Amino acid sequence: MATTGPSLISSLSIFTPASEYTISGLIRKAKTTTCQLDPLPTTLVKACLPAILPMITDIINSSLSSGIVPTSLKLAAITPILKKNGTDPADLNHYKPISNLPLISKTLERVVAAQLQSHLDTNNLHEPFQSGFLPKTQSTNRTHTGEKPFTCDQCEKRFSHSDSLKVHQRIHTGEKPFTCDQCEKSFWSSGNLKIHKRTHTGEKPFTCDQCEKSFSQSYSLKVHQIIHTGEKPFTCDQCEKSFSISSNFKVHQQTHTGEKPFTCDQCEKSFWSSGTLKVHQRTHTGEKPFTCDQCEKSFIQSADLKVHLRTHTGEKPYSCDQCDKSFSHSSHFKVHQRTHTGEKPFTCDQCEKSFSGSGYLKIHQRTHTGEKPFTCDQCEKSFSGSGYLKIHQRIHTGGKNPTL
Numbered sequence: 001m002a003t004t005g006p007s008l009i010s011s012l013s014i015f016t017p018a019s020e021y022t023i024s025g026l027i028r029k030a031k032t033t034t035c036q037l038d039p040l041p042t043t044l045v046k047a048c049l050p051a052i053l054p055m056i057t058d059i060i061n062s063s064l065s066s067g068i069v070p071t072s073l074k075l076a077a078i079t080p081i082l083k084k085n086g087t088d089p090a091d092l093n094h095y096k097p098i099s100n101l102p103l104i105s106k107t108l109e110r111v112v113a114a115q116l117q118s119h120l121d122t123n124n125l126h127e128p129f130q131s132g133f134l135p136k137t138q139s140t141n142r143t144h145t146g147e148k149p150f151t152c153d154q155c156e157k158r159f160s161h162s163d164s165l166k167v168h169q170r171i172h173t174g175e176k177p178f179t180c181d182q183c184e185k186s187f188w189s190s191g192n193l194k195i196h197k198r199t200h201t202g203e204k205p206f207t208c209d210q211c212e213k214s215f216s217q218s219y220s221l222k223v224h225q226i227i228h229t230g231e232k233p234f235t236c237d238q239c240e241k242s243f244s245i246s247s248n249f250k251v252h253q254q255t256h257t258g259e260k261p262f263t264c265d266q267c268e269k270s271f272w273s274s275g276t277l278k279v280h281q282r283t284h285t286g287e288k289p290f291t292c293d294q295c296e297k298s299f300i301q302s303a304d305l306k307v308h309l310r311t312h313t314g315e316k317p318y319s320c321d322q323c324d325k326s327f328s329h330s331s332h333f334k335v336h337q338r339t340h341t342g343e344k345p346f347t348c349d350q351c352e353k354s355f356s357g358s359g360y361l362k363i364h365q366r367t368h369t370g371e372k373p374f375t376c377d378q379c380e381k382s383f384s385g386s387g388y389l390k391i392h393q394r395i396h397t398g399g400k401n402p403t404l
Contacts, residue, residue, distance in 0.1 A: 012119040015064040018111045023057045024049060026107050028233060032209075032225060035100045036077045042103055043229045060108050073105040247273075335359075 148158035176186035178193040204214035206221040232242035234249035243249040260270035288298035290305040316326035318333035335357040344354035346361040372382035374389040
């Protein structure tokens with residue numbers, strides 16, 4: 001008895017040309033490793049991608065339209081490696097071949113795989129009893145199609161996989177089911193707990209292949225590698241400022257929209273990012289989790305501790321190229337540079353006097369408000385700036401700088 005196959009919703013007689021946007025996304029997500037057959041290192045391809053993307057797209061689409069893979073894209077670099085550590089390296093049977101394709105070959109392969117997978121999904125051509133590999137394949141395909149079928153019923157954020165939605169929903173419920181057995185800190189997901197545990201073990205399994213600096217998580221390595229490539233793929237369409245990571249780009253965009261979605265439940269002050277809110281909340285709790293191991297002074301955020309440590313080391317990494325003066329903090333360096341450019345971007349809204357730094361403007365504004373927040377603990381005289389208080393205190397110390 002003849003069996004009838006499933007009816008097709010659509011046929012796949014030709015491959016669809018890929019857009020530059022699709023090719024760009026695949027290349028940017030590719031690992032930075034380079035095949036010896038590549039004409040350019042992968043890091044350089046990513047850095048120069050806007051200039052060479054049209055050419056790469058034409059090569060891939062020419063292959064898709066003709067149905068022919070060029071001979072040069074069929075070549076792979078073969079590296080034999082031992083199947084198991086400790087086996088005899090002289091015995092060729094103990095080796096397995098590892099094939100490494102050039103970047104364009106891998107990109108073409110991924111374009112074809114995405115279209116084939118989409119055809120299988122659309123026409124329900126998967127084996128009915130297949131369980132292995134299928135969920136991962138489907139979720140991987142959604143990264144190409146942009147499909148996000150799982151929606152949060154509280155904030156309407158969408159996800160490509162049900163597990164991602166499940167983890168996200170814990171933000172609303174406050175559930176943190178994964179607890180560290182060393183410090184009892186809890187986390188939304190097992191992955192975050194795994195990363196956290198490395199703060200106790202000191203493990204840093206992700207190493208930069210250019211400078212050998214190591215990191216506890218792959219994302220930190222990825223961000224670090226941009227230092228070497230100089231790549232800043234996220235550009236603001238309003239001011240053309242570019243960013244190396246999407247989270248910084250997102251926060252920057254809110255400076256144009258004025259959006260501050262994260263609000264403190266104690267003072268109702270609003271912030272651009274959840275991280276900034278978290279730091280601010282410590283001003284209410286008094287928490288200072290970052291402590292100097294030399295003088296035991298504590299700080300609200302790690303960046304403040306990092307700057308403070310320079311008072312012990314004497315390090316001043318920011319040098320002016322006009323007068324060779326050095327600074328321990330980038331903001332002080334920035335204000336100093338304005339002494340050369342004459343720039344004074346901070347203007348008083350009452351008298352229109354301008355200043356090179358926001359701190360100077362703040363002190364000046366007290367001449368209008370009469371505010372004097374710095375008080376001498378010996379004679380109770382008050383001052384508008386800490387510098388004026390310090391000068392005054394020398395009256396009591398006999399000309400010596402007071403110990404603060």
